[in-house]
Amino acid sequence: MEQQQISAYLLKSGIRPLQKRVKIMSYLVSKRNHPTVDMIYSDLIHEINGLSKTTIYNVLNLFVQSGVTLALNIEGNEVRYDADTSTHGHFKCKICSGVIDFRIRKEELPNPMLEGFRIDEHHYYLKGVCSFCVNKIEA
Amino acid sequence: MEQQQISAYLLKSGIRPLQKRVKIMSYLVSKRNHPTVDMIYSDLIHEINGLSKTTIYNVLNLFVQSGVTLALNIEGNEVRYDADTSTHGHFKCKICSGVIDFRIRKEELPNPMLEGFRIDEHHYYLKGVCSFCVNKIEA
DNA sequence: AATGTAAATTGAAATGATTACAAAAATAAG
DNA sequence: CTTATTTTTGTAATCATTTCAATTTACATT
Known part of the structure; x- marks a missing residue:
């Protein structure tokens, strides 16, 4: 999705589309990886100059309160964030720690x-072992 | 449930039925309140002499690993424990913070x-406002 | 009942995620 | 351009949980 669309979406949701907010939402929407705050931080720190982890917490809390992101x-011991707020379930693999939608x-x-x-x-949500890791275990 | 039955249950599940383990399981089974570690601690500290919070963590982790308790x-920001391991759902009220089974x-x-x-x-699990708190809000 | 050994418990310190807060920076309005 | 408001930042504080070494307890064997 374009930054333009992201901005419009945030605006429509009552969130001022400031630079970092747009970048963080853009990250969530494009990666769809159910990241933790740390994952977002280590991925975006290269792209956004002088990004602070506190900002990520602030922005995500705002997103969750405004209903555009699920916690x-x-x-x-970890909170993961998902910009897909439609009805869907999650599966977490105990081996690779990956979270996927269904x-x-x-x-x-x-x-x-x-x-x-x-x-x-x-x-x-479900927990178990994903097909990829099942194969690894059996091998 | 009697302590005897609790002991037998733990034994059957491969857990040595030591005093504190039995008391903690007994607490979970009788209260059915989905407590946090802190709740267990403040309730049992009076009853069990020299109980340590670390012990509660140890025992609960053992229970979860052995499959007799759900986390x-x-x-x-909180983990709650449930000794009912049968299939059931949970509802958490945003107002009173209570968790109930369905x-x-x-x-x-x-x-x-x-x-x-x-x-x-x-x-x-579901989140929302329980009937009791709904009434409080409307009043 | 006494002894020895393994397992459990304890308390203090360490860790890790998150929040609070005050100062600095960015944004919007006049 | 100036000012007021909002956002971001970095540090320190907080809170839940784990680590770890020392102490205590449980239990089998004498």
Whole structure:
């Protein structure tokens, strides 16, 4: 996606499309790698002069609050970020630590009987070993 | 559940039923409150003389590795523990921070097309506002 | 009951992720 | 161009968790 489109998208979501915000969203959208803050930092530090890790935290927190990014809590010691806010599930491989998306339709997710509750977010994730690492183990 | 039963259960799961382990498992099973380590500590420190927080971490890690306890990663900054290892979902209230269970059958959970993957764990959780807090907000 | 050995527990220090905060820089408005 | 507001930065603080060596406990064998 073009920086132009990213800017327009942020603006539409009530976020001023400042340089670093656009770059970070652009990173999330193009890589789709469910990165941690550290991954974003080490990838963007070369590209953005004088980028601070605090800024990444600030920007991501803003994104999450504004609803343009999901914070994924799959492992206790790391938060991963995903700019795809549509309904989908995640799989995390115990071996290579990679996180991949899988499509599910909202109607497929069970709707528990929670009388009077307001449900804002659905999270569905699986853990195991991805096909690539399964082969490595068997070999 | 009686301490006797807890001990037998731990033994069957390959865990030596030492005093503190039995007390911690007993706590998890009877309270069913999805506690954090801190919650367990502040509740049991009165009951168990000279209990250390490190011990709670040790015991819980053992429980999780042995498969008798689930580690729930719903919020990025806290891990909660659940001795109910059967298939079920969790709801976390944004207001009161409480976590409650809801029943779902394994067959209800969508089975994504992940050719060649080995899937070990399914996690399904919802976030929102519980009925009690919904009323508080409206009032 | 006493002894020895292995396992568990402890507390202090280390680690690692995240947040708080005040100063500096960038942005927008007049 | 000047000023006011917002954003970014870097350091220090915080908080959960792990590491590790020393102490204690559990348990099998005398």
